[in-house]
Amino acid sequence: MAPIVSSLHRGRKKRAALAPDYDHHMDLDYPADAEAFRVEIRAWLVEHLPDGWFDDDFSMTPEERKAFNAAWVPQLYEGGWICASWPKEYGGKGLSLLEQVVLTEEFARASAPLRADFFGDTLVGPTILQWGTEEQKQAFIPRILRGQMAWCQGFSEPDAGSDLASLKTRAELDGDEWVINGQKVWTSLAQHADYIFLLARTDPDAAKHAGISYLLVPMDQPGIEIRPIQQVDGTAEFNEVFLDNARCPKDNVVGGVNNGWKVAMTTLGFERGSSATTGFRRFLKEWDRILEQAQENGASHDPLVRQDLIRSWIDIKVMQINGYRSLTDVLNGTKHTAKLSACNKMFWSESHRRTMELAIDILGMEGQILTGEAGDPNVPGQRGRPDYPVSELQASFFFSRSETIWGGAAEIQRNIIAERALGLPKEPKVAAS
């Protein structure tokens, strides 16, 4: 038998050899030019945000909020902050990745909106920049940058959600136009959109993932009917969209006819990855509010609440540090965190859902009654309705239930992690009965 002391010693040597090299510690400081840019953005925000914005007790009535939103987008455009990383030739500012991160951080810190239109700025705009023709870029990108176009995403159908390639909506060429028939569902903000980017089957004889095209279709036409779906908090944010001989120009195909699957995957990549480096901030801000609530009503003395609060805080810190790791990776052109990025959507959405359940627990009885301000269903992004005034925490709780579903359900993310990141065998396909 080997002497215990020497085997312990060998173990220690081995552990030392495997230990991380702490000389290469993480440097969380940004370069000086990025910090100079930060100062510029802060000054712009102070100059342009309404008086009192940074005060603890600042608030706006729904009317004031509506007026602010209407005036804010043109100011953002003037400042060049909408999609500021887009190329200068299409009206963007051509910001570097690090500058874009600093910009997003400063707007998040100030709680100032940075987007004109989520679907335009985050999903279809970058997709057109990557796959679109020169004519499509000229036609759509400047209008997205000016905040003059609202978009919605027409991917999901009643029998095609996680299994998106089962979609049945069809588009056929009729002269210079596509004629589209079918149904989309869960189409967020369709009632406010000028255009829908949708997937339609353009070759019904091709294999499931082939024969799909990515079309840009105007919403204001007789062939499109929108039926809002009301949610539990009264918000009718998403809709059914019926396409009955809807039309769009032949040239409004992005990335080529029958190549829509690849283009759609680009869009979904943006949807799942857009907040990897900065998303944690909104959670941290919300967590601070939940802590305050717990301190106010004494829930913070409950050992189980304390434990759950800390667990949430650690999750948020993990998101932050992993965000820095991903950023470093992109800046250095390395791929150390490629596997990690597959986990991001699953991690933040599940963590946030747990945190909001905790928030409702902490609110206690107050969480069960309506303590918020009346919402206006006609204002995009505003939750609740006049007779169902949810508070901000309640609204966030309700919405967190959907976060593990949209943009790729958590179970699907697990499949992606298993198959693509860990190289496990593919999920067995169940034959249709």
Ligand SMILES: Cc1cc2nc3c(=O)[nH]c(=O)nc-3n(C[C@H](O)[C@H](O)[C@H](O)COP(=O)(O)OP(=O)(O)OC[C@H]3O[C@@H](n4cnc5c(N)ncnc54)[C@H](O)[C@@H]3O)c2cc1C
């Ligand atoms: C708030 C919200 C907004 C949305 N906005 C839009 C939008 O604007 N545009 C749009 O196109 N879509 C939108 N969606 C739709 C969203 O993309 C789909 O809900 C999502 O893809 C899941 O599809 P499904 O609802 O058909 O559920 P299903 O695919 O039927 O899934 C049902 C359940 O089965 C699980 N499941 C399915 N397949 C597997 C599998 N292979 N292995 C393990 N589990 C599986 C799922 O994870 C889920 O839990 C939105 C959804 C929500 C909740």
